[in-house]
Amino acid sequence: MNFELKTLSLSAAAAHPCDLLVVLVPEGFKPRADALSSLAAHALKAGDLDTKAGKLLPLYAPLGVSARRVALLGCGDGTARAVRQAVLAAGAMIKAPSVRRLALVFAAAPQAGAVGAAVRAVSEASYVYTATKSKAEPRALARVAVGVADAAAARAEFATATALVAGTEYAREWANRPANHATPTLVGQAAKALAKHPGIQCKVHGPAEVARLGMGAFLAVARGSEEPLRFIELRYEGAGKTQAPVVLVGKGITFDTGGISIKPAAEMDEMKFDMGGAASVLGVFRALADLRPAINVVGLIPACENMPDGRAVKPGDVVTSMSGQTIEILNTDAEGRLVLCDALAYAARFKPAVVIDIATLTGACVIALGGLRSGLFASDDGLAERLLAAGDAALDPCWRMPLDDEYAEGLKSNFADVANVAGRAGGSITAAKFLQRFVGNTPWAHLDIAGTAWKGGAAKGATGRPVGLLVHYLLGIEAAGSARKPARRAARVG
Template identity: 70%
Template sequence: MDFELKTLTPARICAEKCDALIVLVAGETGAGTDAVSKMVTLALKAGDFENKAGKLLSAYRPEGVAATRVLLAGAGDGSAKSIRTAVHAAMVALKNTNARRVLLSLCALPQAGQETVRAAVLACADATYLYSTTKSKPVEQKLKQVLVAVASLPGSRAGFDKGVGLAKGLALAKEWANRPANHATPTMLAQAARDLGKLPGIKVEVLGPKEVAKLGMGSFMAVAQGSEEPLRFIVLRYDGGAKAEAPVVLIGKGITFDTGGISIKPAAEMDEMKYDMGGAASVLGTFRALAELQPALNVVGLIPACENMPDGRAIKPGDVVTSMSGQTIEILNTDAEGRLVLCDALTYAERLKPRAVVDIATLTGACVIALGGVRSGMFSSDDALAQALAAAGDSSLDLCWRMPLDDEYADGLKTHFADVANVAGRAGGAITAAKFLQRFAGKFPWAHLDIAGTAWKSGAAKGATGRPVPLLVDFLLSQVQPARAPAKTRTPKAGARSRA
């Protein structure tokens, strides 16, 4: 689907030929003389329409308007959140029509700034997303173009560009998370990363079992040993900053299918464990967005990818393995495997001398119980990093919530048989999982995002959400160092000498 940004007057909006015209209505509306403005005024006055976010009123071939259909969409207070609700509702309403070209008018909004335009573009993309990779017949996307109309370009262009870049990143993240495990093996995930390496500014390196063994990633290898599918350790680099600039490192959990291993999961809804690589998918999606937006910073993505299977070679409860850091781990539960692959990736990140490290993982059911599907759980050992992530969640509408990391939560990880156990008790399970990871992240500012509740939806809306790609992109953009102004040269006074 193509997006276009354009400045249009109310009269030009009425004259624009398209299959559907969506008009966002928020706050106080002016009494315009064009056909659409009159329609809005009359509908509000009659009580047939209200500008509450998500409310719709449709008309077919109204007089004085070139569009085949007109949808008035209530946008509430005009905030980015209300805009997202309004546009999503309108696009869903058009799904079963033959609309191919849609004009989305933001012109009636009091302020159509960057965040407003970005929210509108992302809502369009989300509402029209289709998965078709494993279907026998390709699913046709009828909608081909969305023309976003604004009153002024200068205040809208940056938000539009960010929205389009994010939409591409979200689509990639959803695609790979939605794929069944036999269509998203570690090898296939590595190929998806290699494809990203064809885009500007991105380089990719893929390590196999031999290279990983040479690095001493005993914890990662232990999880992978129960599967016929070979592991892959994927390293992505986006070089947009100065060569000497320390990178931000993103680590995505890449368990392409999680049976739970010997500590096997219940059969009900186990199919959803194809989403257990949602962290890896979000890293791929973030790099796709970086290739579009081209920010001036360096980013490294690390994806430890493997399956967690229960064959005769699989790790057993009570086994002790040695991580890349040298710390030994007693595996009390093989279904707590995500932290076992992430800990070696965290140790690998040390060699990159990062300015910050963020790991992203569908890690614990306990986080779903704590926060549901609204906010991702965020844990951090660094207040500045935590504040930056929280701010990025707010600005991107991809919310997170900071959780505690008190030292006492680590008491349950103590064991007589190794340096640390991989699980504690049921109480505070999301926190104790984070405390485990913290042991391997002491040499850099670190944060952990538990996206178990936000990476996918179950039930009738079953599918990947693409989160937290928007949060990660906003966070990375906030880390771009401001350009230094060139040093001013003094003009020597008459008769004065300047030193060489």
Template identity: 70%
Template sequence: MDFQLKTLDAAGACTEKTDALVVLTAEAARPGADALGRCIAQARKSGDFDGKAGKLLALYRPADVAAPRVLLAGIGDGSARAVRQAVAAAVGALRSAPVRRLCLLLPTADGPGVQAAVLAAAEASYVYTTTKSKPEPRRLERVTLGVPDAASAAAARADFACATATVAGVEFAKEWGNRPANHATPALLAQAARSLASSKASRIQCQVLGPREVAKLGMGSFMAVAQGSEQELRFIVLQYSGAARSEAPVVLVGKGITFDTGGISIKPAAEMDEMKFDMCGAASVLGTFRALAELQPAVNVVGLIPACENMPDGRALKPGDVVTSMSGQTIEVLNTDAEGRLVLCDALTYAERFKPRAVVDIATLTGACVIALGHVHSGLFSSDDALAEALLAAGRAAQDPCWRMPLDDEYAEGLKTHFADVANVAGRAGGAVTAAKFLQRFTARFPWAHLDIAGSAWKSGAAKGSTGRPVGLLLNYLAAQAVPGSVAIKNIAKSPAKKPRGA
């Protein structure tokens, strides 16, 4: 979708040629003397519109306004969250109308507000089409953001560029998250990664390792998960070079289980189709690199994706088997449905070779995290307070929140076993924490954080589909790590929201 930013005040918006005009209006705003201002004043006087967040009032061909459809959309106090809510509601209301060109009139050029408007418009108009025989195309083709004056437009350019790049990344993540497993095999995921490195201008390089190379590396834990599938594993290495070689990179590790049956510890049939989303951690890494190619920030980033299926057949990993990880630690596999940690641990060991400044793994790891946090916050676990605070701030700025969870040593007691160095599961209690404690064993040589996105990576029910999270959070975090002088991404990591209690 094409996004544009232009100088446009209320009077100018009256003559704007567009299929629909959405006027974002705060509760405290004073209507002007132009045609739109008169509409707002009359609507308030009659009690039909008060500017509260999420409130809409539709007008058809109001006098002296060129747009045939006008929506007054309340943004309450004007916060980024309220802007996102208003734009989502307005675009949703226009979805059945023949609207290809949309103009969003913003009262200010506030950076978070601009980003919120772009992200909300993209999210509300997103349509998945890849595996449909007669796909319904995305109706909305162009969105113009109007800001009051030239100075405001100039100030908002960086935030606008960040927002449009984030949209590209989020939609790339959604695309691969939404594809069914037979259209998103490990080999196809590797092709998607290679496509990101097809242009030198992207500053991205891609290397794909197959079963032989992975075996030479000694990734016995990763290989054990993959051995029950006809689809060969792939280990994907992406490198974005935006800073000097001497600058240590941030490493992102994405869980890439392209389908998870649970293996021999097979899952119930109900809703097993949603296990195509078990590679959403990998999809978020791909989406982040897609956005990095556009933003070109002055930071070095490595993406690692261990990709395979978890299937039950005669060769599959069995409960009670002991495997040897790349680190040399042996693991007793008590439950083959706890496979994500088995592929991630080898990727975390591989990350050591890059001498990273920080490593963040992203995974749809545990149902226990969904029980703990629902579908609002991603679970954040970290051995480094500074890294944890940076990720929390990035999530707040992106409206892609995470919540820090404990990592006390006592939680690791349940992972002890008589038959190996560690078991891959403990009991049901604190399942998200014990999974993180397992991963922590492989992170002693770098600052590390783990994002459990099992509750935030996709939606079920009527709105079933990938959310593209936490691409926004990751981009905001990486922006904050950029070497000074990276103009394109300045101010992206500023957080307008309050810090969650107890974070």
């Protein structure tokens, strides 16, 4: 799908050739002397059009307009959030098989972030999964013109948004694929495909290399599967070698049965989404390929299946992690933290400015925050503030959770340095406390995306989150001029 940013007045939009013309009408709309303004003014006066975000008035072949289908679409106060809500409400029209060319026009000057929100909402509304369907119709929409009063003023925002579309759709695609079409080997190939873009390098380690690295926790999780594990290492070099990189670590459990601590059968198919963290790292690198910011980023993905087998790790087994710490595995369904802990230890070799891990880690986080906000845990106040701000700017919000030292008490073990689970209470926090043991003094954040990486029910599918949050955070580093280590640290968060 091709996006184009154009300077379009409403009079010019009326003459623009397209299959569907969507006009975003905000509160306080001031009509001018053109056909579209006249239509909107009459509809508002008659009460047939409401400017509340998402209220839609479809029209067919109105006089003075080239497009056969026109939608007058209320966008509320015109903020990015309201525009996103409005465009998603028009999703059925946008996704119609007859709509190959769409024009989306702002009836008033867009507010900051609104153009980007509109672009990303069009992508979200029109996305179609087809990879494993024999007769699926691909996305009909091929070209999207976004019309604003001043295209030059919105160009940077538009460029970021189109890169985010590419990255988010890459993440959605790989998270949506069934486990037999997204094995660790295939995920490694998806990462290698990104290395075709300038500035991106990829290295994929197999079981032998992982064993030589001493990643005993990662190896333990993979033991029950016939699919060989892969440890994927991506690098984006947009700055000098002296600039410390940001390291992103994505949980890549391509299917999670729970292992010996097997999950209930109901909805177990959704465990193909357990590599949502890995998919988001792939998506971030796809966006970086288009944006080419002046920063350095490393992506690490420990990818494997968690399966029950005669060789599978058992509850009560003790394994030795790459860091040398021993771990008593009390529950084999708490496997994500086991693959992540070795990847976090490996991250130290890059002398990173910041480490951020992303994982569909705990059902407890879903109970705490639902599907709206990702859980954010951070060892550094400045890092937490920047991630929160990036999430708000990207309409991909998160919420900071505590990391008090007392939460780690439940992880004590009589037989190892640490247990991989504590009790049910505060489960997302104790999982984060487990991971914190493996990052040392590097500023670190953990995003628990168990509630936000996918949707269930009729809308079942991957969301591509938190690609938007992470890319906005990385662009913020570029804007600040360097990836300096944050000055303030916080051992406790109330």
